[in-house]
Amino acid sequence: MAVIDESGQAYDHPLYTTLLHVPGLSVAVASLDQLLTWGAKNALYIFPMATSCCGIEFMATAAARVDIDRIGSIVRATPRQADVMVIAGTITVKMAPKVKRLWDQMPEPKWAIAMGSCAISGDFYRDLYPTVPGIDTILPVDVYVPGCPPDPTALMHGMLRLQEKIAAKQAGTWRAPEVRPETEKMHGPAVRRIDDPERDPAISAEQSRQAGLHSFDAPEGELDWRGAEPVPVQAAVDFNTLLAERFGIEDFPADNAPIVPRDRHLELAQTLKAMDYSLLIYAVATHYPKPEGDTFEVAYGLRNPSMGGKLAQWRVILQSGESIASLASVFAAADWQEREQYDLVGVAFDNHPDLRRIMLPEDWQGHPLRRDYAADTACRPWR
Amino acid sequence: MNARHPGPTTDRYRLEQMDADADLMVLNFGPQHPSTHGVFRIKLILDGEVVVRAIPYAGYLHRGVEKLLEKLTFAQGVPIVDKNDYVSPMTNEQALVMAFEKLLKIEVPRRARWMRTIFAELQRVASHMLWLGTFALDMGGALGGGSGVFIYTFRERDYILDLFEMVTGGRFHYNTHTIGGNRHDIPAGWDREVFKVLDLIESRLPEYEAMSSNNAIFVARTKGVGVIDKDLALGLGLTGPILRASGVPFDLRRDAPYHAYDELKVNVATATAGDCQARAQVRVAELRESIRLVRDGLAGLPAGGINGGKPIKMPQQFKAMAGQAYVGIDTPRGELGTFVVAGGGDKGTAPYRCKIRAPSLHALSALPWILPGHTVSDVVVILGSLDPIMGEVDR
Amino acid sequence: MQGLLRGLVYGGLIITVLMTATAWGMWLERKLAARMQSRIGPNVVGKFGLLQPVADLMKLLQKEEIYPIGADRLLFDLAPFLVTTFAIATAAVVPFSADAVGADLDVGILWVLALGGLMVIPVWMAGWASNNKFALIGGMRAVAQSISYGVPLVLTSLVAVVFTGTMSLSGMVKFQIAHGWLALWPPGPGVIAFLLFYMALLAESNRIPFDIPEAESELVAGITTEYTGMKFGLLYVGEYVHTMVGSAIAAVIFLGGWDGPFHIASGLHWMVIKTVALFASVYWVRWSLLRFRSDQLMRLCWVYLVPLSVGLVIFAALWRHFVLS
Numbered sequence A: 001m002a003v004i005d006e007s008g009q010a011y012d013h014p015l016y017t018t019l020l021h022v023p024g025l026s027v028a029v030a031s032l033d034q035l036l037t038w039g040a041k042n043a044l045y046i047f048p049m050a051t052s053c054c055g056i057e058f059m060a061t062a063a064a065r066v067d068i069d070r071i072g073s074i075v076r077a078t079p080r081q082a083d084v085m086v087i088a089g090t091i092t093v094k095m096a097p098k099v100k101r102l103w104d105q106m107p108e109p110k111w112a113i114a115m116g117s118c119a120i121s122g123d124f125y126r127d128l129y130p131t132v133p134g135i136d137t138i139l140p141v142d143v144y145v146p147g148c149p150p151d152p153t154a155l156m157h158g159m160l161r162l163q164e165k166i167a168a169k170q171a172g173t174w175r176a177p178e179v180r181p182e183t184e185k186m187h188g189p190a191v192r193r194i195d196d197p198e199r200d201p202a203i204s205a206e207q208s209r210q211a212g213l214h215s216f217d218a219p220e221g222e223l224d225w226r227g228a229e230p231v232p233v234q235a236a237v238d239f240n241t242l243l244a245e246r247f248g249i250e251d252f253p254a255d256n257a258p259i260v261p262r263d264r265h266l267e268l269a270q271t272l273k274a275m276d277y278s279l280l281i282y283a284v285a286t287h288y289p290k291p292e293g294d295t296f297e298v299a300y301g302l303r304n305p306s307m308g309g310k311l312a313q314w315r316v317i318l319q320s321g322e323s324i325a326s327l328a329s330v331f332a333a334a335d336w337q338e339r340e341q342y343d344l345v346g347v348a349f350d351n352h353p354d355l356r357r358i359m360l361p362e363d364w365q366g367h368p369l370r371r372d373y374a375a376d377t378a379c380r381p382w383r
Numbered sequence B: 001m002n003a004r005h006p007g008p009t010t011d012r013y014r015l016e017q018m019d020a021d022a023d024l025m026v027l028n029f030g031p032q033h034p035s036t037h038g039v040f041r042i043k044l045i046l047d048g049e050v051v052v053r054a055i056p057y058a059g060y061l062h063r064g065v066e067k068l069l070e071k072l073t074f075a076q077g078v079p080i081v082d083k084n085d086y087v088s089p090m091t092n093e094q095a096l097v098m099a100f101e102k103l104l105k106i107e108v109p110r111r112a113r114w115m116r117t118i119f120a121e122l123q124r125v126a127s128h129m130l131w132l133g134t135f136a137l138d139m140g141g142a143l144g145g146g147s148g149v150f151i152y153t154f155r156e157r158d159y160i161l162d163l164f165e166m167v168t169g170g171r172f173h174y175n176t177h178t179i180g181g182n183r184h185d186i187p188a189g190w191d192r193e194v195f196k197v198l199d200l201i202e203s204r205l206p207e208y209e210a211m212s213s214n215n216a217i218f219v220a221r222t223k224g225v226g227v228i229d230k231d232l233a234l235g236l237g238l239t240g241p242i243l244r245a246s247g248v249p250f251d252l253r254r255d256a257p258y259h260a261y262d263e264l265k266v267n268v269a270t271a272t273a274g275d276c277q278a279r280a281q282v283r284v285a286e287l288r289e290s291i292r293l294v295r296d297g298l299a300g301l302p303a304g305g306i307n308g309g310k311p312i313k314m315p316q317q318f319k320a321m322a323g324q325a326y327v328g329i330d331t332p333r334g335e336l337g338t339f340v341v342a343g344g345g346d347k348g349t350a351p352y353r354c355k356i357r358a359p360s361l362h363a364l365s366a367l368p369w370i371l372p373g374h375t376v377s378d379v380v381v382i383l384g385s386l387d388p389i390m391g392e393v394d395r
Numbered sequence C: 001m002q003g004l005l006r007g008l009v010y011g012g013l014i015i016t017v018l019m020t021a022t023a024w025g026m027w028l029e030r031k032l033a034a035r036m037q038s039r040i041g042p043n044v045v046g047k048f049g050l051l052q053p054v055a056d057l058m059k060l061l062q063k064e065e066i067y068p069i070g071a072d073r074l075l076f077d078l079a080p081f082l083v084t085t086f087a088i089a090t091a092a093v094v095p096f097s098a099d100a101v102g103a104d105l106d107v108g109i110l111w112v113l114a115l116g117g118l119m120v121i122p123v124w125m126a127g128w129a130s131n132n133k134f135a136l137i138g139g140m141r142a143v144a145q146s147i148s149y150g151v152p153l154v155l156t157s158l159v160a161v162v163f164t165g166t167m168s169l170s171g172m173v174k175f176q177i178a179h180g181w182l183a184l185w186p187p188g189p190g191v192i193a194f195l196l197f198y199m200a201l202l203a204e205s206n207r208i209p210f211d212i213p214e215a216e217s218e219l220v221a222g223i224t225t226e227y228t229g230m231k232f233g234l235l236y237v238g239e240y241v242h243t244m245v246g247s248a249i250a251a252v253i254f255l256g257g258w259d260g261p262f263h264i265a266s267g268l269h270w271m272v273i274k275t276v277a278l279f280a281s282v283y284w285v286r287w288s289l290l291r292f293r294s295d296q297l298m299r300l301c302w303v304y305l306v307p308l309s310v311g312l313v314i315f316a317a318l319w320r321h322f323v324l325s
């Protein structure tokens, strides 16, 4: 006989199958059932789906002060041997297919605990483009442990409640709570929760399909930054003096960094590198939407570790359609920094060796840190 | 080019030229793996067990923090950044409020600056404790000696979190810094508790070192593994303990003092080897130094107001003129900075653009350079020695 | 006929006792580890958590069985059973006391070593059949490690064989009762041989610092990565049984088996005490050390352990020739 799980799918239960074929064993099976439930509830192996801060508190739960081992729960690194998935942390649309897949890889009977506001509802990232507003839009959750992050004792409490729930389900005394605590005050997620009768079955199908896909990796480029020759400079000069003398810059605003012409920006970086400004601290692009076309302001900051970390900061203004020379040939750090700006703001960098998205999935549309990008852009089937 | 770091790719292993029957195997390490310290993926191309090429993929925890900061006012941003580097929330808040203070030209009272120093250093102790535990865990497995160290260090870390809870009411995320000062003053008798905890940690440190950094197996696993030379470290923008372990004695706390560091005088720990062992040694040395700094800081804590003398009752509204500001501070992972652009005018109540400079992002970008040539077992050790926190990498 | 009956009874007894002992051995390990880490360990299920192994078993029994896509089903199913079978079969020749022995083979030690060597085959099967790269790497590591550490294991057993002049395990114990325990006598080489044997044993049963095939932090769960339910349980238990039987064999070969210290109250209980003590010490080591890298492990074996054990064999032969005769 096959056993039916919560989502209505049948799965093999080797012991049942054997025992039920022996005549006259049904009474034994009933008490065996109790024994099995007792076993199931007292040996809950955990698969930690620990993505962020709550994951640290999850680790603290396994440590000495709370010691989850007391109730017989150990942490298994593979989903195949786990009974409970503890989703501890924010789930993003990039991670969601993986979570769904790991969940599918867990053997029945299985349970899920949503630990922390992020897993329950998305926390304050809820209305942001990359975040899944609650893990229960993807998989059925048995116990919610609220908090940001929940105290380790709270997770322990959650585990005990899960044990109660397992026992109650077996005894037939389990009743699902009538009102979801949050539906009264908060608007529900755009993708309906998994136990919502109005949920579109196509969404579930699409989620399963995407979970089964292998990630698509864009081909990557190559980086060789040591090859570029720095421009030699004679003596150490003050940054502003350098800008004024060699680059002809006159405007030094008090509250802002000086503006360097677009075509001399790479030369400036090389000069500074030769002057021991060897740490690339930041590369930030800012978007200014204008009716006549978007402009961008790309700010760079370098530090000189041998001169007390003195900062050299400058800006480059890009009119609509213009691109900026990449610094990746001067600083290896510019590789990822500029990729991030390309990904999130959509500034094009010339001669960048490896201009791919870094934060968002490869097939993402648009650049979220542009000012006119709606923060709560949807991303079906995950949010 | 440099013989030790042939670069992220070497000619022999250009993927596109890869011979179809070369015996290379692709191993996807992560995004959910016990030792990736969060959700992070490295695609490893293996020749047997030796990595010939490593391609990191970040972004599995990209939560859109920078977009969120644009939506909120200056004061509302503080609790948000707590969650970036979730192992060291105090320094996150400090980096943010200090940039805002610079932008808004607000002075911080002396006592608040000292308190921030104490918080930052206590947080460093907690963070390095957690690092030591998880590093040992990477090396010793969850079912082995590593978990012993892990559990001990977590126990000690819990004591520090208790201390923070006494001050802020929060065990993990504090929201205790405000623009222009601190929200919660130190309760009476807190310093005694701190001294107690520090004494305890100091007395137990040799034990942990015996189990980890002084242990023969630990040395065998870390010595000469994952070498980052000075050039590469600077080029990649690495900061903090990783840079100092590569022989660059650069520490913002000493070289460009902020908070109370100009009065407290930080001794900077450096090592020259640049390998995993050096990074571990630097962190343990920093741990001791931080304990000293907390002690000295508490002893010299000046009296006075913590927020310009006024208690905060109402949420404050700040308005910024157009401009930009960048402030970087030294956190347990390196230079954490906040770059903020203000739009001015009616957009002046919120940052127009806010970017968090995450040290872990730079640390992870070292992986393609240093992993080739190491075995799969070394991958977890190297990754652990970089101490990345995915929350701040992806934000 | 009588032999068959005896075999059945002893076989059933050994399996039952061994499995039970192993189950609570696992409980002991968990408690021990917890105490070492200033935790408490299982204490809710039954008094002192004593029913924990039962609960684990009950849970494992009802888990769904999953075959990964592309897995070799036959090998995938067979591996866990073979692991446990081989581990238990080794126990057949272990003399627990003067007359509690399943089969007192003349070549008992050979049987032990042969089955121990065979153990690697199901482990490799599991790694291969799972169609998982982590399992594959785990399997490869297991093979390399087992073949390497088989050499010092055989050589150190040879030391015992040369000393005692017999290959029967009970013969070895009788020799030790007459001449003193091998680990203590001759002073020096005996204890070195014992430690080497013990180390090789740790390596063969994949325990830290030699647990690279499982390497939780690198290979997720090594060869067991894809196994669910009872098959995982068998793989897991198989290793514990292996450790348990190995401890018993070490106790027999080097610690005088059922012989009490100074022949005080010799009997089965001494064997039990020695075995449990060795078993516990395996886990003591396991929960306090970090893990070697695979190449370091191989170097340790081939550069230090193998030459040392060859030297020990030569020493044993000389001692036998000049002192004992």
Ligand code: SF4
Pocket (backbone or CB within 6 Å): A052, A053, A054, A055, A088, A089, A090, A115, A116, A117, A118, A119, A123, A147, A148, A149, A150, B083
């Ligand atoms: S709920 Fe809070 S603590 Fe937990 S992952 Fe989300 S932001 Fe972090």
